[in-house]
Structure formats: C-alpha cells, structure tokens
Amino acid sequence: MRTLIVFLWKHQFFVLFIILEALSLTLFVNSYSYHRSLTSSTVNDVTGIIYMAYDNVAGYFGLREENKKLVNENTQLKNVHHINISETDTQFTVRDSQYYYRSAKVISSSVNRQNNYLLLNKGSKQGMKTEMGVVSSTGVAGIVVGVSPNFSYAMSLLHHNMRVSARIKKNNHLVNILWDGMDYRRGRVVDIPSHIQLNEGDSIVTSGNSLVFPEGVLIGTVSKYLHSTNKDLSEAIINFSTDFNSMKYVYTIENRVKKEADTLMLKYVE
Amino acid sequence: MSNLYVRNIVRFLSLVLFQVLILNHMNLSGYINPYIYILFILLLPARINKSMLLLFAFLTGLTIDYFGNTLGLHAAATVFMAFTRLSVIKVFFNNVEFLTGDEPGFAKIKAGGFLKYALVLVFIHHSALFILEVFDFHEFLNTLSRIALSTLVTTAMIMIIMLVFTPVKRKN
Numbered sequence: 001m002r003t004l005i006v007f008l009w010k011h012q013f014f015v016l017f018i019i020l021e022a023l024s025l026t027l028f029v030n031s032y033s034y035h036r037s038l039t040s041s042t043v044n045d046v047t048g049i050i051y052m053a054y055d056n057v058a059g060y061f062g063l064r065e066e067n068k069k070l071v072n073e074n075t076q077l078k079n080v081h082h083i084n085i086s087e088t089d090t091q092f093t094v095r096d097s098q099y100y101y102r103s104a105k106v107i108s109s110s111v112n113r114q115n116n117y118l119l120l121n122k123g124s125k126q127g128m129k130t131e132m133g134v135v136s137s138t139g140v141a142g143i144v145v146g147v148s149p150n151f152s153y154a155m156s157l158l159h160h161n162m163r164v165s166a167r168i169k170k171n172n173h174l175v176n177i178l179w180d181g182m183d184y185r186r187g188r189v190v191d192i193p194s195h196i197q198l199n200e201g202d203s204i205v206t207s208g209n210s211l212v213f214p215e216g217v218l219i220g221t222v223s224k225y226l227h228s229t230n231k232d233l234s235e236a237i238i239n240f241s242t243d244f245n246s247m248k249y250v251y252t253i254e255n256r257v258k259k260e261a262d263t264l265m266l267k268y269v270e
Numbered sequence: 271m272s273n274l275y276v277r278n279i280v281r282f283l284s285l286v287l288f289q290v291l292i293l294n295h296m297n298l299s300g301y302i303n304p305y306i307y308i309l310f311i312l313l314l315p316a317r318i319n320k321s322m323l324l325l326f327a328f329l330t331g332l333t334i335d336y337f338g339n340t341l342g343l344h345a346a347a348t349v350f351m352a353f354t355r356l357s358v359i360k361v362f363f364n365n366v367e368f369l370t371g372d373e374p375g376f377a378k379i380k381a382g383g384f385l386k387y388a389l390v391l392v393f394i395h396h397s398a399l400f401i402l403e404v405f406d407f408h409e410f411l412n413t414l415s416r417i418a419l420s421t422l423v424t425t426a427m428i429m430i431i432m433l434v435f436t437p438v439k440r441k442n
Contacts, residue, residue: 013320020328020349027342114403
C-alpha cells in the first residue's frame with residue numbers, strides 16, 4: 001500500500017493527466033446521446049445573461065433583413081388565415097389547438113460545429129419545456145433539450161443525434177432526415193424505399209409521428225437523388241429550407257397531448 | 271510576482287471572452303474553427319508546477335465547454351495539449367534558460383521559436399479536439415482538412431495577438 005502511494009506520488013503528473021482525461025471523456029460521452037443531452041445540457045441563467053448582453057449589442061446589425069423576413073411571414077400568415085376561414089371544419093378543432101406556439105429570439109447559435117445548439121430567450125417561467133419543437137419562419141429548426149428559468153437550449157437540426165421523422169410531400173412515404181456534419185445548408189434523406197424515385201425540388205415535410213412537430217412543416221427540398229445504397233433503401237441530399245446561419249426569430253411548438261400519447265405508448269411497449 | 275498573477279488572470283478572461291463571444295459566432299466555412307483561448311496555456315510560465323498546468327488546462331477547457339455546451343470536449347483536448355507541452359519545450363528550447371515565472375514568449379524564444387512552439391501545440395490540440403468531436407472515423411479526410419485549416423488559422427491569429435500585445439523593447 002505504502003509503495004503504491006509512493007509510486008502514485010512519484011508519477012503524480014501522469015496520474016493527474018489520466019484522471020483529468022478520464023473525467024473529461026466521461027462528461028463528454030455522457031452528454032453525447034440525445035436522451036442524455038435532455039438531462040445534462042448546461043443551460044443556465046449565467047451563460048444566458050452573458051449571451052443576452054452580447055445580443056443586445058450585436059442584434060442591431062441586420063435589422064433591415066430581419067424586418068423583411070417578418071413582413072414576408074406576415075403576408076404568408078394572412079394568406080393561411082384566409083384559407084382557414086373559408087374551410088372551417090368543426091372536426092379539426094382539437095387537432096388545431098393541439099399545438100401551442102410561442103415566439104422566441106435566438107440569442108446564440110452556431111452552425112460550424114459537429115453538434116450545434118440554439119439558445120433561446122424564453123424559459124420555464126414562460127412555459128417552456130424540454131422536447132418542444134423549434135421552427136423558423138421557413139422550416140424546422142430544432143428541439144428544446146434544456147430549460148432554465150429564463151432561457152432554453154435547443155438541439156439544432158445540425159446535430160449528430162438529430163433524426164427527424166419526415167414524409168415525402170408528393171406521395172406521403174415516410175423517410176428520415178439526418179445531418180452528416182458537412183455543410184450547414186444540406187442534410188440527408190435516408191430510409192427512402194428504393195422503388196420511390198425522388199426528383200430535384202421535391203418537398204420533404206415533417207410526418208407528425210414524433211409528436212414534437214405538427215404534420216406538414218417544411219424541412220427542405222431535395223437537391224440530389226442518390227441511387228440505392230443497399231437493396232431496399234436509398235438516400236437523397238436535401239437543401240434545408242431554414243437558413244441556420246441567419247435565423248434570428250423562431251417559434252417553439254408545444255404539443256399539449258404529447259405526454260398523454262407518450263404514456264399510452266409506453267404502457268403497451270412494456 | 272503579483273504582476274504575474276494579474277497578467278495571467280487578465281489574459282485568461284480576455285481570451286475566453288473573445289473566444290466565446292466573438293470567435294464562436296464567426297462562421298468561416300465549416301472547416302475553419304479557430305480556438306485561440308489555448309494561448310493562455312501556451313504562455314503560462316515555462317517552469318510552472320506540472321500538475322498546476324494540467325489543472326489550469328482542465329479549468330480553461332471546461333469554461334469553454336460550459337459556454338458551448340460541449341461538456342468535456344475542450345477540457346479533454348486542452349489537458350492533452352498541456353500534457354505534451356513540457357516535452358515540446360524540452361525538444362525545442364533545451365538550451366534556453368527559463369527562470370521561475372519566465373513565459374515562453376517572444377522575449378525568451380523569439381518570434382520564430384514561438385511560431386514553431388505554437389504551431390506544434392495548436393496542431394496537437396486541434397487534432398484531439400476535432401477527432402473527438404466527430405467521434406467516428408468515416409470521412410476521416412474531411413476531419414483531417416478541418417484540423418489542418420483550423421490549425422493554420424488559429425496559429426496565425428495567435429501570432430497576430432502576440433505581435434500586437436508584446437511590448438516593444440525600449441532602447442536606452
């Protein structure tokens with residue numbers, strides 16, 4: 001025992017190196033999977049306040065561009081509103097009120113890492129919870145993984161653990177969307193049944209299966225169809241409709257019946 | 271002596287803030303991610319207690335991780351770099367005599383020597399960082415080019431910072 005302690009003390013530099021590396025790697029590996037990042041993300045009000053102060057200054061740049069986007073979106077919403085009035089259907093009242101939208105501002109984000117996140121200026125005080133969807137004015141953006149009283153942290157679509165259930169809009173076939181860590185404007189459509197031929201420009205929308213995003217939110221359009229990687233499934237490249245680099249304002253989507261649906265499913269899985 | 275502490279604390283704070291608030295938000299294509307905060311570790315006194323060096327590296331990395339939500343990633347890479355720092359100094363500057371508190375900066379090892387020293391350690395740090403970040407070995411060529419490009423940009427930025435902040439010697 002004594003010799004062991006003497007040995008360790010003699011090599012304290014190397015021992016400390018091993019301890020610190022083991023500690024770092026444990027932290028890193030633990031935060032790597034999607035479910036772990038739901039519990040271990042380091043969102044808190046301290047980092048939030050610092051980024052907020054920064055954003056207060058930096059936010060003035062690009063206001064003109066931002067205004068333009070908001071005006072465009074308003075126009076779109078007015079159009080949608082009009083259609084809804086003309087096609088009121090009492091059967092769908094439940095479905096329509098199932099999702100509750102909140103607007104939020106992105107106060108910090110990145111696109112150049114392998115795992116990217118968005119920091120939003122609303123937190124549990126404003127009713128934010130984990131596993132809410134985040135969409136920009138043009139399409140899907142991410143999923144909330146951490147909430148503090150005043151801020152929330154969302155895993156961007158540009159993240160290795162992100163896998164969004166989607167549909168090909170023209171024929172309703174189910175596929176999945178991933179990001180391969182290369183270009184922040186492009187992602188991959190995987191699990192396409194190989195008898196389905198995709199063309200350039202085909203829209204890919206959310207399937208609604210995950211209960212995080214409502215059905216039919218645009219994710220992007222196909223830019224290149226790659227022939228089957230194996231016998232049954234093929235892949236395609238998708239251009240994301242959200243510009244993650246310039247995104248400033250987003251909407252968070254709360255699914256009010258998600259908990260109910262999850263509990264029900266869990267009951268029958270076990 | 272207290273001057274040494276003050277200088278290092280100011281250096282730590284300004285490098286971390288610059289990294290977190292400005293560089294982390296800059297998008298110079300996905301291949302180039304400069305991480306200049308490691309300059310703090312490069313400039314710690316050459317004869318600093320080795321274990322202290324590792325602890326400082328760990329804390330610096332963890333601070334960066336804390337702001338970027340990459341828990342453990344930068345800590346692991348920075349500790350690894352700090353671990354190799356002593357050998358790098360030994361190999362390159364065996365004939366330079368460092369007194370207690372002497373930093374391996376321009377004054378001691380000249381700009382050329384510092385460039386060599388920074389380039390090697392930045393490369394070590396970035397290799398560990400980017401390989402860990404990707405976490406797999408397919409597309410390894412892609413990771414390699416990220417390492418190479420980012421190493422060059424980080425080293426260039428570190429040299430610029432050193433040139434700007436190294437006081438010019440007064441001639442008597």
